[in-house]
Amino acid sequence: MSDTVPPLRRSEQLVEEIEERIVTGQYHPGMRLDEQDLADEFRVSRTPIREALIHLASAGMIEMRPRRGAIVAKVSPTRLCEMFEVMAELEAMCGRLAARRITPAEQAELLAAHRACEAARDAEDPDAYYRLNEVFHQHIYQASHNGFLAEQADALHRRLRPYRRLQLRVRNRMNTSYSEHQAIVDRIVHGDSEGAADTLQRHVVVQGERFADLVASLQALQTSDAA
Structure with a gap:
Protein backbone atom coordinates (compact mmCIF):
# COMPACT_ATOMS: atom_id res chain seq x y z
CA MET A 1 0.00 0.00 0.00
CA ALA A 73 -29.80 10.60 0.82
CA LYS A 74 -30.85 12.22 4.09
CA VAL A 75 -28.57 11.95 7.13
CA SER A 76 -29.79 13.51 10.38
CA PRO A 77 -27.38 14.68 13.10
CA THR A 78 -28.56 11.79 15.28
CA ARG A 79 -27.86 9.29 12.52
CA LEU A 80 -24.46 10.84 11.89
CA CYS A 81 -23.55 10.53 15.57
CA GLU A 82 -24.69 6.90 15.56
CA MET A 83 -22.48 6.12 12.56
CA PHE A 84 -19.45 7.68 14.23
CA GLU A 85 -20.14 5.62 17.37
CA VAL A 86 -20.14 2.40 15.32
CA MET A 87 -17.05 3.54 13.39
CA ALA A 88 -15.22 4.12 16.67
CA GLU A 89 -16.02 0.59 17.86
CA LEU A 90 -14.95 -0.97 14.56
CA GLU A 91 -11.67 0.95 14.63
CA ALA A 92 -11.13 -0.10 18.26
CA MET A 93 -11.55 -3.74 17.28
CA CYS A 94 -9.08 -3.31 14.42
CA GLY A 95 -6.57 -1.68 16.76
CA ARG A 96 -6.94 -4.39 19.39
CA LEU A 97 -6.27 -7.15 16.85
CA ALA A 98 -3.53 -5.21 15.06
CA ALA A 99 -1.59 -4.81 18.30
CA ARG A 100 -1.56 -8.60 18.63
CA ARG A 101 -1.14 -9.59 14.98
CA ILE A 102 0.82 -6.89 13.15
CA THR A 103 3.94 -8.14 11.37
CA PRO A 104 7.30 -6.33 11.30
CA ALA A 105 6.71 -5.38 7.65
CA GLU A 106 3.26 -4.00 8.53
CA GLN A 107 4.77 -2.04 11.41
CA ALA A 108 7.19 -0.41 8.98
CA GLU A 109 4.30 0.47 6.64
CA LEU A 110 2.27 1.96 9.49
CA LEU A 111 5.22 4.10 10.60
CA ALA A 112 5.75 5.28 7.01
CA ALA A 113 2.07 6.24 6.76
CA HIS A 114 2.39 8.14 10.04
CA ARG A 115 5.41 10.08 8.75
CA ALA A 116 3.52 10.92 5.54
CA CYS A 117 0.69 12.38 7.65
CA GLU A 118 3.29 14.43 9.52
CA ALA A 119 4.52 15.96 6.25
CA ALA A 120 0.97 16.93 5.24
CA ARG A 121 0.34 18.41 8.68
CA ASP A 122 3.54 20.46 8.47
CA ALA A 123 2.46 21.67 5.02
CA GLU A 124 -0.92 22.69 6.51
CA ASP A 125 -2.71 20.79 3.76
CA PRO A 126 -5.91 19.27 5.23
CA ASP A 127 -6.99 17.57 2.02
CA ALA A 128 -3.63 15.81 1.58
CA TYR A 129 -3.63 14.97 5.29
CA TYR A 130 -7.08 13.45 4.95
CA ARG A 131 -6.10 11.20 2.05
CA LEU A 132 -2.94 10.09 3.87
CA ASN A 133 -5.00 9.64 7.03
CA GLU A 134 -7.13 7.17 5.08
CA VAL A 135 -3.98 5.22 4.20
CA PHE A 136 -2.93 5.24 7.86
CA HIS A 137 -6.24 3.78 8.99
CA GLN A 138 -6.26 1.25 6.13
CA HIS A 139 -2.93 -0.11 7.42
CA ILE A 140 -4.52 -0.69 10.81
CA TYR A 141 -7.52 -2.45 9.25
CA GLN A 142 -5.24 -4.75 7.27
CA ALA A 143 -2.98 -5.43 10.26
CA SER A 144 -5.99 -6.81 12.16
CA HIS A 145 -5.76 -9.86 9.86
CA ASN A 146 -9.54 -10.17 10.01
CA GLY A 147 -10.82 -9.73 6.47
CA PHE A 148 -14.48 -9.35 7.37
CA LEU A 149 -13.75 -6.73 10.02
CA ALA A 150 -11.49 -4.82 7.62
CA GLU A 151 -14.25 -4.83 4.96
CA GLN A 152 -16.86 -3.48 7.39
CA ALA A 153 -14.52 -0.80 8.74
CA ASP A 154 -13.58 0.27 5.23
CA ALA A 155 -17.22 0.46 4.10
CA LEU A 156 -18.26 2.70 7.00
CA HIS A 157 -15.08 4.75 6.67
CA ARG A 158 -16.05 5.47 3.06
CA ARG A 159 -19.57 6.41 4.19
CA LEU A 160 -18.16 8.97 6.62
CA ARG A 161 -15.44 10.30 4.30
CA PRO A 162 -16.79 13.83 3.74
CA TYR A 163 -17.57 14.34 7.42
CA ARG A 164 -14.15 13.12 8.55
CA ARG A 165 -12.53 15.39 5.97
CA LEU A 166 -14.61 18.33 7.16
CA GLN A 167 -13.48 17.71 10.75
CA LEU A 168 -9.90 18.42 9.73
CA ARG A 169 -10.85 22.00 8.89
CA VAL A 170 -11.69 22.69 12.51
CA ARG A 171 -8.96 24.82 14.04
CA ASN A 172 -5.96 22.79 15.26
CA ARG A 173 -7.70 19.47 14.48
CA MET A 174 -4.83 18.31 12.22
CA ASN A 175 -2.32 18.75 15.02
CA THR A 176 -4.59 16.97 17.47
CA SER A 177 -5.23 14.16 15.00
CA TYR A 178 -1.52 13.66 14.41
CA SER A 179 -0.82 13.52 18.17
CA GLU A 180 -3.57 10.91 18.52
CA HIS A 181 -2.00 8.94 15.66
CA GLN A 182 1.29 8.94 17.55
CA ALA A 183 -0.37 7.43 20.60
CA ILE A 184 -2.09 4.82 18.42
CA VAL A 185 1.18 3.85 16.71
CA ASP A 186 2.99 3.58 20.06
CA ARG A 187 0.38 1.24 21.49
CA ILE A 188 0.14 -0.97 18.42
CA VAL A 189 3.92 -1.27 18.01
CA HIS A 190 4.32 -2.15 21.70
CA GLY A 191 1.57 -4.77 21.55
CA ASP A 192 -0.76 -2.94 23.94
CA SER A 193 -4.02 -4.27 22.52
CA GLU A 194 -6.41 -2.66 25.03
CA GLY A 195 -4.52 0.64 24.91
CA ALA A 196 -4.67 0.61 21.12
CA ALA A 197 -8.40 -0.11 21.17
CA ASP A 198 -9.12 2.65 23.70
CA THR A 199 -6.97 5.23 21.89
CA LEU A 200 -8.53 4.49 18.51
CA GLN A 201 -12.04 4.59 19.96
CA ARG A 202 -11.42 8.04 21.44
CA HIS A 203 -9.71 9.18 18.22
CA VAL A 204 -12.73 8.39 16.04
CA VAL A 205 -15.82 8.91 18.20
CA VAL A 206 -17.52 12.27 17.68
CA GLN A 207 -19.27 13.36 20.87
CA GLY A 208 -19.65 16.46 22.99
CA GLU A 209 -17.59 19.40 21.78
CA ARG A 210 -16.27 17.54 18.73
CA PHE A 211 -19.79 16.79 17.51
CA ALA A 212 -20.84 20.40 18.20
CA ASP A 213 -17.81 21.58 16.18
CA LEU A 214 -18.74 19.31 13.28
CA VAL A 215 -22.37 20.47 13.25
CA ALA A 216 -21.25 24.11 13.50
CA SER A 217 -18.89 23.60 10.56
CA LEU A 218 -21.70 22.09 8.51
CA GLN A 219 -24.02 24.96 9.36
CA ALA A 220 -21.37 27.56 8.54
CA LEU A 221 -20.75 26.02 5.14
CA GLN A 222 -24.48 25.79 4.44
CA THR A 223 -24.92 29.48 5.34
CA SER A 224 -21.95 30.41 3.13
CA ASP A 225 -23.37 28.48 0.19
CA ALA A 226 -26.81 30.04 0.65
CA ALA A 227 -25.39 33.61 0.72
Missing part, protein backbone atom coordinates in the same frame (compact mmCIF):
# COMPACT_ATOMS: atom_id res chain seq x y z
CA SER A 2 1.53 3.33 -1.04
CA ASP A 3 1.92 6.13 1.49
CA THR A 4 2.07 8.91 -1.09
CA VAL A 5 -0.92 10.82 -2.45
CA PRO A 6 -1.38 9.78 -6.10
CA PRO A 7 -3.15 12.22 -8.43
CA LEU A 8 -6.89 11.76 -8.26
CA ARG A 9 -8.72 10.46 -11.32
CA ARG A 10 -11.39 12.84 -12.61
CA SER A 11 -14.17 10.62 -11.29
CA GLU A 12 -12.49 10.64 -7.84
CA GLN A 13 -12.27 14.44 -7.94
CA LEU A 14 -15.96 14.53 -8.80
CA VAL A 15 -16.78 12.25 -5.87
CA GLU A 16 -15.09 14.69 -3.48
CA GLU A 17 -16.73 17.72 -5.06
CA ILE A 18 -20.22 16.19 -5.07
CA GLU A 19 -19.72 14.84 -1.52
CA GLU A 20 -18.89 18.31 -0.26
CA ARG A 21 -21.92 19.83 -1.97
CA ILE A 22 -24.11 17.18 -0.33
CA VAL A 23 -22.56 17.71 3.10
CA THR A 24 -22.88 21.50 2.89
CA GLY A 25 -26.49 21.34 1.70
CA GLN A 26 -25.91 22.69 -1.80
CA TYR A 27 -27.32 19.38 -3.02
CA HIS A 28 -30.07 18.91 -0.45
CA PRO A 29 -31.65 15.61 0.72
CA GLY A 30 -34.20 14.30 -1.78
CA MET A 31 -32.68 16.28 -4.65
CA ARG A 32 -32.36 14.42 -7.94
CA LEU A 33 -28.86 14.43 -9.44
CA ASP A 34 -29.22 14.23 -13.20
CA GLU A 35 -26.18 12.83 -15.04
CA GLN A 36 -26.39 15.26 -17.94
CA ASP A 37 -26.94 18.28 -15.69
CA LEU A 38 -23.91 17.30 -13.60
CA ALA A 39 -21.83 16.71 -16.73
CA ASP A 40 -22.73 20.20 -17.98
CA GLU A 41 -22.06 21.76 -14.56
CA PHE A 42 -18.62 20.17 -14.16
CA ARG A 43 -17.80 20.35 -17.89
CA VAL A 44 -17.06 16.67 -18.29
CA SER A 45 -18.57 13.75 -20.17
CA ARG A 46 -21.22 11.59 -18.56
CA THR A 47 -18.78 8.70 -18.05
CA PRO A 48 -16.87 10.10 -15.02
CA ILE A 49 -20.16 11.43 -13.64
CA ARG A 50 -21.65 7.95 -13.84
CA GLU A 51 -18.57 6.46 -12.15
CA ALA A 52 -18.78 9.06 -9.38
CA LEU A 53 -22.49 8.40 -8.80
CA ILE A 54 -21.89 4.65 -8.56
CA HIS A 55 -19.21 5.30 -5.93
CA LEU A 56 -21.47 7.70 -4.01
CA ALA A 57 -24.30 5.17 -4.08
CA SER A 58 -22.05 2.43 -2.69
CA ALA A 59 -21.00 4.83 0.09
CA GLY A 60 -24.64 5.64 0.92
CA MET A 61 -24.44 9.32 0.03
CA ILE A 62 -27.07 8.92 -2.68
CA GLU A 63 -29.79 6.40 -3.47
CA MET A 64 -30.41 4.96 -6.92
CA ARG A 65 -34.18 4.75 -7.43
CA PRO A 66 -36.06 3.20 -10.36
CA ARG A 67 -37.23 5.82 -12.87
CA ARG A 68 -35.85 8.66 -10.69
CA GLY A 69 -32.14 8.01 -10.87
CA ALA A 70 -29.74 9.34 -8.24
CA ILE A 71 -31.34 10.95 -5.18
CA VAL A 72 -29.40 12.64 -2.37
Whole structure:
Protein backbone atom coordinates (compact mmCIF):
# COMPACT_ATOMS: atom_id res chain seq x y z
CA MET A 1 0.00 0.00 0.00
CA SER A 2 1.53 3.33 -1.04
CA ASP A 3 1.92 6.13 1.49
CA THR A 4 2.07 8.91 -1.09
CA VAL A 5 -0.92 10.82 -2.45
CA PRO A 6 -1.38 9.78 -6.10
CA PRO A 7 -3.15 12.22 -8.43
CA LEU A 8 -6.89 11.76 -8.26
CA ARG A 9 -8.72 10.46 -11.32
CA ARG A 10 -11.39 12.84 -12.61
CA SER A 11 -14.17 10.62 -11.29
CA GLU A 12 -12.49 10.64 -7.84
CA GLN A 13 -12.27 14.44 -7.94
CA LEU A 14 -15.96 14.53 -8.80
CA VAL A 15 -16.78 12.25 -5.87
CA GLU A 16 -15.09 14.69 -3.48
CA GLU A 17 -16.73 17.72 -5.06
CA ILE A 18 -20.22 16.19 -5.07
CA GLU A 19 -19.72 14.84 -1.52
CA GLU A 20 -18.89 18.31 -0.26
CA ARG A 21 -21.92 19.83 -1.97
CA ILE A 22 -24.11 17.18 -0.33
CA VAL A 23 -22.56 17.71 3.10
CA THR A 24 -22.88 21.50 2.89
CA GLY A 25 -26.49 21.34 1.70
CA GLN A 26 -25.91 22.69 -1.80
CA TYR A 27 -27.32 19.38 -3.02
CA HIS A 28 -30.07 18.91 -0.45
CA PRO A 29 -31.65 15.61 0.72
CA GLY A 30 -34.20 14.30 -1.78
CA MET A 31 -32.68 16.28 -4.65
CA ARG A 32 -32.36 14.42 -7.94
CA LEU A 33 -28.86 14.43 -9.44
CA ASP A 34 -29.22 14.23 -13.20
CA GLU A 35 -26.18 12.83 -15.04
CA GLN A 36 -26.39 15.26 -17.94
CA ASP A 37 -26.94 18.28 -15.69
CA LEU A 38 -23.91 17.30 -13.60
CA ALA A 39 -21.83 16.71 -16.73
CA ASP A 40 -22.73 20.20 -17.98
CA GLU A 41 -22.06 21.76 -14.56
CA PHE A 42 -18.62 20.17 -14.16
CA ARG A 43 -17.80 20.35 -17.89
CA VAL A 44 -17.06 16.67 -18.29
CA SER A 45 -18.57 13.75 -20.17
CA ARG A 46 -21.22 11.59 -18.56
CA THR A 47 -18.78 8.70 -18.05
CA PRO A 48 -16.87 10.10 -15.02
CA ILE A 49 -20.16 11.43 -13.64
CA ARG A 50 -21.65 7.95 -13.84
CA GLU A 51 -18.57 6.46 -12.15
CA ALA A 52 -18.78 9.06 -9.38
CA LEU A 53 -22.49 8.40 -8.80
CA ILE A 54 -21.89 4.65 -8.56
CA HIS A 55 -19.21 5.30 -5.93
CA LEU A 56 -21.47 7.70 -4.01
CA ALA A 57 -24.30 5.17 -4.08
CA SER A 58 -22.05 2.43 -2.69
CA ALA A 59 -21.00 4.83 0.09
CA GLY A 60 -24.64 5.64 0.92
CA MET A 61 -24.44 9.32 0.03
CA ILE A 62 -27.07 8.92 -2.68
CA GLU A 63 -29.79 6.40 -3.47
CA MET A 64 -30.41 4.96 -6.92
CA ARG A 65 -34.18 4.75 -7.43
CA PRO A 66 -36.06 3.20 -10.36
CA ARG A 67 -37.23 5.82 -12.87
CA ARG A 68 -35.85 8.66 -10.69
CA GLY A 69 -32.14 8.01 -10.87
CA ALA A 70 -29.74 9.34 -8.24
CA ILE A 71 -31.34 10.95 -5.18
CA VAL A 72 -29.40 12.64 -2.37
CA ALA A 73 -29.80 10.60 0.82
CA LYS A 74 -30.85 12.22 4.09
CA VAL A 75 -28.57 11.95 7.13
CA SER A 76 -29.79 13.51 10.38
CA PRO A 77 -27.38 14.68 13.10
CA THR A 78 -28.56 11.79 15.28
CA ARG A 79 -27.86 9.29 12.52
CA LEU A 80 -24.46 10.84 11.89
CA CYS A 81 -23.55 10.53 15.57
CA GLU A 82 -24.69 6.90 15.56
CA MET A 83 -22.48 6.12 12.56
CA PHE A 84 -19.45 7.68 14.23
CA GLU A 85 -20.14 5.62 17.37
CA VAL A 86 -20.14 2.40 15.32
CA MET A 87 -17.05 3.54 13.39
CA ALA A 88 -15.22 4.12 16.67
CA GLU A 89 -16.02 0.59 17.86
CA LEU A 90 -14.95 -0.97 14.56
CA GLU A 91 -11.67 0.95 14.63
CA ALA A 92 -11.13 -0.10 18.26
CA MET A 93 -11.55 -3.74 17.28
CA CYS A 94 -9.08 -3.31 14.42
CA GLY A 95 -6.57 -1.68 16.76
CA ARG A 96 -6.94 -4.39 19.39
CA LEU A 97 -6.27 -7.15 16.85
CA ALA A 98 -3.53 -5.21 15.06
CA ALA A 99 -1.59 -4.81 18.30
CA ARG A 100 -1.56 -8.60 18.63
CA ARG A 101 -1.14 -9.59 14.98
CA ILE A 102 0.82 -6.89 13.15
CA THR A 103 3.94 -8.14 11.37
CA PRO A 104 7.30 -6.33 11.30
CA ALA A 105 6.71 -5.38 7.65
CA GLU A 106 3.26 -4.00 8.53
CA GLN A 107 4.77 -2.04 11.41
CA ALA A 108 7.19 -0.41 8.98
CA GLU A 109 4.30 0.47 6.64
CA LEU A 110 2.27 1.96 9.49
CA LEU A 111 5.22 4.10 10.60
CA ALA A 112 5.75 5.28 7.01
CA ALA A 113 2.07 6.24 6.76
CA HIS A 114 2.39 8.14 10.04
CA ARG A 115 5.41 10.08 8.75
CA ALA A 116 3.52 10.92 5.54
CA CYS A 117 0.69 12.38 7.65
CA GLU A 118 3.29 14.43 9.52
CA ALA A 119 4.52 15.96 6.25
CA ALA A 120 0.97 16.93 5.24
CA ARG A 121 0.34 18.41 8.68
CA ASP A 122 3.54 20.46 8.47
CA ALA A 123 2.46 21.67 5.02
CA GLU A 124 -0.92 22.69 6.51
CA ASP A 125 -2.71 20.79 3.76
CA PRO A 126 -5.91 19.27 5.23
CA ASP A 127 -6.99 17.57 2.02
CA ALA A 128 -3.63 15.81 1.58
CA TYR A 129 -3.63 14.97 5.29
CA TYR A 130 -7.08 13.45 4.95
CA ARG A 131 -6.10 11.20 2.05
CA LEU A 132 -2.94 10.09 3.87
CA ASN A 133 -5.00 9.64 7.03
CA GLU A 134 -7.13 7.17 5.08
CA VAL A 135 -3.98 5.22 4.20
CA PHE A 136 -2.93 5.24 7.86
CA HIS A 137 -6.24 3.78 8.99
CA GLN A 138 -6.26 1.25 6.13
CA HIS A 139 -2.93 -0.11 7.42
CA ILE A 140 -4.52 -0.69 10.81
CA TYR A 141 -7.52 -2.45 9.25
CA GLN A 142 -5.24 -4.75 7.27
CA ALA A 143 -2.98 -5.43 10.26
CA SER A 144 -5.99 -6.81 12.16
CA HIS A 145 -5.76 -9.86 9.86
CA ASN A 146 -9.54 -10.17 10.01
CA GLY A 147 -10.82 -9.73 6.47
CA PHE A 148 -14.48 -9.35 7.37
CA LEU A 149 -13.75 -6.73 10.02
CA ALA A 150 -11.49 -4.82 7.62
CA GLU A 151 -14.25 -4.83 4.96
CA GLN A 152 -16.86 -3.48 7.39
CA ALA A 153 -14.52 -0.80 8.74
CA ASP A 154 -13.58 0.27 5.23
CA ALA A 155 -17.22 0.46 4.10
CA LEU A 156 -18.26 2.70 7.00
CA HIS A 157 -15.08 4.75 6.67
CA ARG A 158 -16.05 5.47 3.06
CA ARG A 159 -19.57 6.41 4.19
CA LEU A 160 -18.16 8.97 6.62
CA ARG A 161 -15.44 10.30 4.30
CA PRO A 162 -16.79 13.83 3.74
CA TYR A 163 -17.57 14.34 7.42
CA ARG A 164 -14.15 13.12 8.55
CA ARG A 165 -12.53 15.39 5.97
CA LEU A 166 -14.61 18.33 7.16
CA GLN A 167 -13.48 17.71 10.75
CA LEU A 168 -9.90 18.42 9.73
CA ARG A 169 -10.85 22.00 8.89
CA VAL A 170 -11.69 22.69 12.51
CA ARG A 171 -8.96 24.82 14.04
CA ASN A 172 -5.96 22.79 15.26
CA ARG A 173 -7.70 19.47 14.48
CA MET A 174 -4.83 18.31 12.22
CA ASN A 175 -2.32 18.75 15.02
CA THR A 176 -4.59 16.97 17.47
CA SER A 177 -5.23 14.16 15.00
CA TYR A 178 -1.52 13.66 14.41
CA SER A 179 -0.82 13.52 18.17
CA GLU A 180 -3.57 10.91 18.52
CA HIS A 181 -2.00 8.94 15.66
CA GLN A 182 1.29 8.94 17.55
CA ALA A 183 -0.37 7.43 20.60
CA ILE A 184 -2.09 4.82 18.42
CA VAL A 185 1.18 3.85 16.71
CA ASP A 186 2.99 3.58 20.06
CA ARG A 187 0.38 1.24 21.49
CA ILE A 188 0.14 -0.97 18.42
CA VAL A 189 3.92 -1.27 18.01
CA HIS A 190 4.32 -2.15 21.70
CA GLY A 191 1.57 -4.77 21.55
CA ASP A 192 -0.76 -2.94 23.94
CA SER A 193 -4.02 -4.27 22.52
CA GLU A 194 -6.41 -2.66 25.03
CA GLY A 195 -4.52 0.64 24.91
CA ALA A 196 -4.67 0.61 21.12
CA ALA A 197 -8.40 -0.11 21.17
CA ASP A 198 -9.12 2.65 23.70
CA THR A 199 -6.97 5.23 21.89
CA LEU A 200 -8.53 4.49 18.51
CA GLN A 201 -12.04 4.59 19.96
CA ARG A 202 -11.42 8.04 21.44
CA HIS A 203 -9.71 9.18 18.22
CA VAL A 204 -12.73 8.39 16.04
CA VAL A 205 -15.82 8.91 18.20
CA VAL A 206 -17.52 12.27 17.68
CA GLN A 207 -19.27 13.36 20.87
CA GLY A 208 -19.65 16.46 22.99
CA GLU A 209 -17.59 19.40 21.78
CA ARG A 210 -16.27 17.54 18.73
CA PHE A 211 -19.79 16.79 17.51
CA ALA A 212 -20.84 20.40 18.20
CA ASP A 213 -17.81 21.58 16.18
CA LEU A 214 -18.74 19.31 13.28
CA VAL A 215 -22.37 20.47 13.25
CA ALA A 216 -21.25 24.11 13.50
CA SER A 217 -18.89 23.60 10.56
CA LEU A 218 -21.70 22.09 8.51
CA GLN A 219 -24.02 24.96 9.36
CA ALA A 220 -21.37 27.56 8.54
CA LEU A 221 -20.75 26.02 5.14
CA GLN A 222 -24.48 25.79 4.44
CA THR A 223 -24.92 29.48 5.34
CA SER A 224 -21.95 30.41 3.13
CA ASP A 225 -23.37 28.48 0.19
CA ALA A 226 -26.81 30.04 0.65
CA ALA A 227 -25.39 33.61 0.72
